[in-house]
Amino acid sequence: MSLELLETLEAKIQTALETMELLNLELEEEKLRNSELEETNKQLIEEQKAWNNKVAGLVELLREDSTKNETTLAS
Structure with missing residues (x-):
């Protein structure tokens, strides 16, 4: 192989490694964002349950008041 081909190959490998590193950083950021969104979702679900209970x-x-009023009116 000629020196030029080796240099070209080295440059492509370096570019691929840099791209992989950037993608790994992006992946970690997205994992963190996903974790935050999952936590927010859990909190919102709990709030919704509390409101539903209220x-x-x-x-x-x-209903109880309506039943009492009907009983009082019937008496």
Whole structure:
């Protein structure tokens, strides 16, 4: 092989290594971002469950109040 071919091959290998390093850095950033999004999602799910419980409790109170009013009116 000629020296030029070896230099070209070396340059291509160096470019490939640099590209791989950049892609690995991007991958780590995306993994971190994904982890943060998963944590945010968990928090939002817990908040939604809490709100659902509050709404269900309020609906139950309204039903109880409605039942009491019907019983009072029937008496």
